[in-house]
Amino acid sequence: MKVLCLWHATSGEIKYIEDAMPRGTEVVAPEGEYFSRFEGTYQQLKDHAVNADAFIGWTLPQGIPEIATKLKILSWLHSGVDDLGQNGVLSLAKQRGFKVTNIRGANAIAVAEQAMMFMLALAKKTLLKHEVGREMGAFFPLFGEEHRSAMLDGRTLGLIGVGSIGSQIAKRAKGFGMRVLGVRRNKERPAEFVDSVHGMDELHAVLGQSDYVVLAAPITGETNNFFGEAELKAMKPTAFLVNIARGNLIQEKPVYDALKSGSLRGYGADVWPVYEYGKTFPANFTPRLNIQKLPNVVCSNDQSHDADGQLERYIEWGTENLAEFAAGKPLTRQVNLDLGY
Structure with missing residues (x-):
């Protein structure tokens, strides 16, 4: 051989x-x-x-x-x-x-840790507080809404994709006291650390209950660009979205618009949409709308597995x-x- x-x-x-x-x-x-x-x-x-x-x-x-x-x-x-x-x-x-x-x-634990990092960084306004802290600044007034952190404890995580990575995310979310709702193609398959498993036909109902939504699904013909305006409207305006799987799961413009308008509280991403020649024009391997530069976005560039x-x-x-x-x-x-x- x-x-x-x-x-x-x-x-x-x-x-x-x-x-x-x-x-x-x-x-x-x-x-x-x-x-x-x-x-x-x-x-x-x-x-x-x-x-x-x-x-x-x-x-x-x-x-x-x-x-x-x-x-x-x-x-x-x-x-x-x-x-x-x-x-x-x-x-x-x-x-x-x-x-x-x-x-x-093989990379499930590393990617799950990255997903939790994104959730925490968004919830705790890590980038904002780091920049203010390094300048020895202070936030005023005390408990002002613009700088108050969100919590994970007691909140609901909508986990879209409950495979090897999603299961590891669910396990860690439980450590933070979160309720976990899973969405997967086959909802009959058991999923440890998930409070209830739902089919894709129940996606919007799960989104409406979730304070955090994490995309951990494989990209297929069915999931390519599946997350767009309708899904964002189904979410709470106070919710956070994290994409740890593939950039082309989302539609970039609706997510960008929701972040700009405040109807989506924040976005964490390790991956970005890929615009391929022959399918889009011009070809591009970075976000067309510079979504990564928005103040309510935290990101890495395909680094979740680099551990x-x-x-x-x-x-x-x-x-x-x-x-x-x-x-x-x-x-x-x-x-x-x-x-x-």
Whole structure:
């Protein structure tokens, strides 16, 4: 079996994969100079790709899947596979019959902590109070509405998406004394730390009860741009919105307008909408309305997963996928090619 690392893997990373696989497995990686070691170009990968049985990595250059006619499994080192859907890899997998796995859950705790950070930063007006504090300023009058913090204790969290990340958010929200309402595609599936689970047809009812709304759903054809004006109107004007999943879950303009008008109290985001050439024009990878610069917005830029131990866990879980496949075991994290996650 030949495994191709799609990034400039270190000798230690290659050995780790070799040691986890059956004896005789060949593990290779691109060589030469690189701008980012976590990327491989078509030219660097093509000679190995043509006879590789397995791919593992974070990026997949256009053209590489097409020439990999012996490919049996792709171990994708992300939780989301929407990029693979958009560039046709999932369709190719269905056509050729190769398996696709991901590492869903590997970053769940790190992302859940980031979601809680956003909720706290918004509720406690962290950025405002930091700037005033560093200038040794004071807020007056005491308990003025414009600088009074919100609370999490006793408040309701509407959690849209109760998968591996959503479940970890619910667990932490309970630690803050919150009531948690979950919304998911299959409301019959049990969810620990969630007080009640609802279907998407009950979304607006849940939004109307929530003091905080966190988007933790995968992006699919059904969820792309699903959160817009109607959903914002269903929310309390005192509520906060956090997007920890994918930028294109929201419609940017309605969220921007709600933040400007005060009908949405605040927004926290680790992700931003992606405007792609051929679907929108012009193409853009940053918010068109500069929503990130509004005073009631706190943000990071796809950094929720960038935490201690995450790189090692990604490679560990991705390697587990390959080892399960090589041993003929059921794939714990196999992607459903029809559902897209």
